[in-house]
Amino acid sequence: MDATANNRSFLQKVIAIILGFGPGIFAIGYTIGTGSVTSMIVAGSKFNMELLWVLLLSCLFSGILMFAYGNFALITGETALFGFKKHLKFGKALGILIIIGVTFGQWNSLMGILGISSNIIFEILALNFTGLRGYEYETVLITAIVIILVFYLLLLVGKYTFFEKILVIFVTLMGLSFMLSLFFVQPLPLDVVKGMIPTIPDVPGGKMLVAAFVGTTMASATFLSRxxxxxxxxWTIKNLDQQKKDSITAAILIFVISGIIMAVAAGALFYEGKEVTKVLDMANTLEPVAGRWAVTIFFFGALSAGLSSIFPCLLIAPLLIADYQSGELDTSSKQFRIITFIACLVALIGPVFGANPIEIQILSQVFNVFVLPLVILGIIILVNSKKVMKEYKTGLFVNIGLFASLLFACVISYNGILALMEYF
Incomplete structure (x- = not known):
């Protein structure tokens, strides 16, 4: 009886910890979607663990940027773009440029996310109903329409706490699914260590994946929305310590979950000489070593990743515009409904034209890196302004991290330009 009570008590504590997770859950939702899953799987299958160092740096800088943006909000009571517009000389132009850049990247990503999620559901159905193979396009398109319609209706009735709880469920399922997958296949420990040594694979697609890694892990939307x-x-200024812990926790979880996905792909595909070019390849990551059950687990994790990203991607444009206008997001406004409806239509472009969602997803992550230097530069200026921050002073470590992240973002943006030139 005591054992049962203890087990129930432990389970209740775990559930309480998960449900008590703060705004960092949105950071995970933005970051580890099908974009991240796709990038990690493709990288793991092509380059083993060689790009682990990129992931580590991206997560480190992401944690620092989440902390800086969160502190700015709690200390000043202002949001990011509203703060840019109010305090920076060229803040209005900067804010508009950031809105356009981030929205373009996130809406492109949304196309890939919906395409991959719809294809995953199709593959699950096709495993049980083989007759559907002849109707792949129709099934994928109908599935995409149903998914985006459900999420749009949920957006119309939801509030922050509702979105947060939905994301907690999806992110938890995703993390558990990929951790379970890791029990079936692992990379060699030596390859994991080698992955910490900075190198860019000198092969076609190497630069593209490095840029995609940063575009999905250091997503501007994550920091601007925080x-x-x-x-x-x-939260208020009294929650500064809680905000710090939330930023650190989110960054660590992003690294752990993303690293696990890469490791699963490396262990299952790289050593076999197989690469990922379409959605079914992602599903087959585990089948050779663990059978159909493992494929189902992996599918479930990838689908949870996709669904956890749809909410944040649909929210990003109205969120940034509301941020720029007043710093307040009204989910019941006409503006919110119209913009999210347009986002839903954009998301359907990929499935309607039958585009390869893997390629769309990788390309969309590359586009995300180009606005990143502006997003970092803006917060560096704000958090070091005595007029803005008053008696609160940004620490030396945070400043070193911010300037290092700016340098890193500039290098990756240049790398992204080279990658796109090679691609087109």
Whole structure:
């Protein structure tokens, strides 16, 4: 009886910890979607663990940027783009440029996310109903329409706490699924260590994947949206320490889950000389070594990753525009409904034209890196302004991290330009 009570008590504590997760859950939702899953799987299958160092740096800088943006919001009571517009000389132009750049990247990503999620559901159905193979396009398109319609309706009735709980469920399922997958296949420990040595694979697609890694892990949307989500959580200047812990926890979880996905792909595909070019290849990552059951687990994780990203991607444009206008997001406004509806239509472009969602997803992550230097530069100026931050002073370590992340973002943006020139 005591053992049962203890087990129930432990389970209740775990559930309480998961449900108590703060705005960092949105960071994970933005970051580890099908974009991240796709990039990690393709990288693991092509280059083993060689790009682990890129992931580590991206997560380190992401944690610092989440912390900086969150602190700015709690100390000043202002949001990111509203703060840019109010305090920076060229803040209005900068804000508009960032809105256009981030929205373009996230809406492109949304096309890939919906395409991959719809294809995953199709593959699950086709495993049980083989007759569907002849109707792949129709099934994928109908599935995509149903998914995006359901999420749009949920957006119309939801509030911050509702979105947060939905994301907690999807992110938890995703993390558990990929961790379970790791029990079936692992990379060699020596390859993991070698992955910490900075190198860019000198092969076609190497530069593209490095840029995609950073585009999905150091997503501008994650940092820009953090002040609004911090405010939505109801946090104030009294929650500075909690905000710091939330940023660190989110960055660590992003690294761990993303690293596990790469490791699973490396262990299952790289050593076999196989690469990922379409969605079914991702599903087959585990089948050779663990059978159909493992494929189902992996599918479930990838689908959870996709669904956890749809909410944040649909929210990003109205969120940034509301941020720029007033710093307040009204999910019941006409503006919110119209913009999210347009986002839903954009998301369907990929499935309607039957485009390869893997290629769309990788390309969309590359586009995300180009606005990143502006997003970092803006917060560096704000958090070091005595007029803005008043008696609060940004620490030396945080400043070193911010300037290092700016340098890293500039290098990766240049790398992204070279990658696109090679691609086109």
């Amino acid at each position: 002040p609004l989500f911090v405010k939505g959580k109801g």
